[in-house]
Amino acid sequence: MDFNFTPQQIHFREELREFLRDEVPVEKQEVFGLLTEEQYQFGREINLKLAERNWLTIGWPEEHGGGGKGPIEQGILAEDLGYWRVPKSQSIGLGIVGPAIMVFGTQDQKDRYLGPIARAEVEYCQGFSEPNVGSDLASLELRAERDGDEYVLNGSKMFTSYAFHADYMYLLARTDHDAQKHRGISMFIADLKTPGISLTPLPYINGEMAAQTHFDDVRLPLSCLIGEENRGWYHAMTTLDFERSxxxxxxxxxxxxxxxxxxxxxxxxxxxxxxxxxxxxxxxxxxxxxxxxxxxxxxxxxxxxxxxxxxxxxxxxxxxxxxxxxxxxxxxxxxxxxxxxxxxxxxxxxxxxxxxxxxxxxxxxxxxxxxxxxxxxxxxxxxxxxxxx
Ligand SMILES: Cc1cc2nc3c(=O)[nH]c(=O)nc-3n(C[C@H](O)[C@H](O)[C@H](O)COP(=O)(O)OP(=O)(O)OC[C@H]3O[C@@H](n4cnc5c(N)ncnc54)[C@H](O)[C@@H]3O)c2cc1C
Structure with missing residues (x-):
């Protein structure tokens, strides 16, 4: 078993560390349990600089705006950003939504969503949990009903981390009420500026201000459906594993x-x-x-x-x-x-x-x-x- 990185991977890590030494002074590093607005914005600035060097998505394929390397290089980046305590941002887009779209998205969705994530231009939040649903996620109740060439969403999502900074929510909703519970769920991307979406602040013990996200007759075009209708549960289970190194x-x-x-x-x-x-x-x-x-x-x-x-x-x-x-x-x-x-x-x-x-x-x-x-x-x-x- 070889635990060593290749010379190219070591070189990448050295360059990255030099960058972090110059760009992340101690006073800007994140303190546990305290994510201020200033720290959050600093994290976004660092991500923009990483994106300019094509490091932010170093492990993504080049055709999707990435660096064409792999999970080891992406892991080196994650480990060093964590160690330098760069305030966290972009993680849901980079870690879950991007890979999910690469696997399940149409070509149009790849063209629309992947570039802005790789360039650090957008922030995503995740809408899975609900007021009555957490561990038993497959029982989720947010409804998405088809009406012509739109879906109409009603219900709410709970514990939405980063909701106040996010541009989009990646979410699960029920599209078939008669099917077995795992088989009636679909995955969507919703622009949080869509009329009918509103946020109620929800302070976490770790210092972050999250939200409950309400959907009141929210109309999403069909092009916001990711993957197959009613296969969202299976898509989500696959994409959750992307998050977990x-x-x-x-x-x-x-x-x-x-x-x-x-x-x-x-x-x-x-x-x-x-x-x-x-x-x-x-x-x-x-x-x-x-x-x-x-x-x-x-x-x-x-x-x-x-x-x-x-x-x-x-x-x-x-x-x-x-x-x-x-x-x-x-x-x-x-x-x-x-x-x-x-x-x-x-x-x-x-x-x-x-x-x-x-x-x-x-x-x-x-x-x-x-x-x-x-x-x-x-x-x-x-x-x-x-x-x-
Ligand atoms: C800091 C933080 C950030 C979060 N961010 C997000 C986010 O961005 N988006 C999002 O969608 N959600 C988010 N969540 C919600 C999180 O995913 C849920 O809290 C989690 O899934 C548990 O659901 P619950 O809180 O409803 O607890 P419940 O599911 O009600 O569980 C209550 C207790 O019962 C136990 N339990 C439940 N079922 C079983 C079982 N089958 N076997 C054994 N024990 C069981 C649980 O372990 C727990 O101890 C966040 C939560 C926290 C704390």
Whole structure:
């Protein structure tokens, strides 16, 4: 087994790091649990610069505006952007919508939607969850009824992250009420400026302002349907797996872990002996290092499977679930070791690591985004171990 990158991949990573050193000063880096408007706009600026170099979609085929490389190069980009804590934007367009359109879209949809994503001109949000529907996604209720050459949408979507920044929503709606629940769902792209769409703000514990998105007689042309009518469930399950190498998410946490190691070697929050002098601290940190390395390899395994043409499925859930729990273990350990100082938020002069410990702890407590831990356990048991539902 060869864990090394090729010389070209190493060269790409070195160029990327040089770019990030110049463009992403510490004061602009994202702080966990605090995504300000300024930080968000900074993330978009960086994406525009990456797009100018044709790096943003380095793994996409050239015919779709990409760099013609593959998932490994896209993974190198994700890992380094995460490690440099570049504020997150564009991820749904780049990670899910673009690949979904490449697989299921018509030529006209490829021409219309892929270029703006690759050029970082547009932002997408994802409309899957609803007020009464989360884990049991196939029970979704948002209706899309055919009326001539349009679909008319009524209902609402819940927990729409990035809704206030997005131009488009990629969503699932029910198009056949008589069919079995998985077989009556279709996938659409909706321009959020379409009359009848409105947003109610929904603040998350991680500092982000998300939304409930309402659809009130929203008319979408037939050309907004992605893939086949009533096959949206199957299309969505395939595209969800595109999202899950998780390298950005891993590296984002890894950076705080590495910074925390340095902090423990140099100081203690109360000005006493450095934390690393205590054997208990050293052992706990060593244990978390095992966790971080394992998480990294699980993520790269998914990227490697994608680069070999395989479709990761339970492997993506293994990496995602392990990561969610490792993030929480690290956050809880740091909280315990730093005591009350750990609870100080960004902005307090005494907050260790710019408040990242408090922020990561707040963020780590939510285990629901992109599927709860129980749902990922179900996937691993059923699809990975062949156990019954
Ligand atoms: C930060 C964040 C961002 C999000 N962003 C988006 C977004 O952009 N777009 C979007 O569409 N959604 C988004 N979501 C919603 C997310 O996908 C849902 O929260 C998730 O699917 C769970 O649904 P629910 O919250 O309705 O919980 P429920 O499905 O009601 O689950 C409640 C509890 O029951 C457990 N449970 C449910 N079913 C089973 C089962 N079969 N076996 C075992 N346990 C089960 C769950 O694990 C959970 O602990 C986001 C959520 C969060 C927290």
């Amino acid at each position: 998780g390298l950005w998410r891993y590296a984002n946490v890894r950076r705080v872990f590495d910074d925390f190691v340095e902090f423990c070697q140099a100081s203690a929050p109360d000005g006493g002996q450095p934390l690393a002098e205590h054997p208990l601290v050293r052992h706990q940190m060593a244990q978390r290092r095992l966790g971080m390395e394992t998480w990294k390899l699980l993520c790269w395994n998914v990227a490697w499977m994608q680069s070999s043409g395989a479709v990761p499925n339970s492997e993506a859930s293994v990496a995602f679930l392990y990561g969610s729990e490792e993030r929480l273990r690290f956050a809880e350990m740091a909280m315990e070791l730093l005591g009350p100082y750990a609870t100080l938020r960004h902005g307090s002069p005494l907050a260790p690591l710019l408040g990242n410990i408090e922020g990561i702890h707040r963020e780590a407590m939510h285990l629901h985004g992109a599927g709860t831990t129980e749902i990922h356990r179900n996937i691993i048991a059923q699809r990975g171990l062949g156990m019954p539902r």
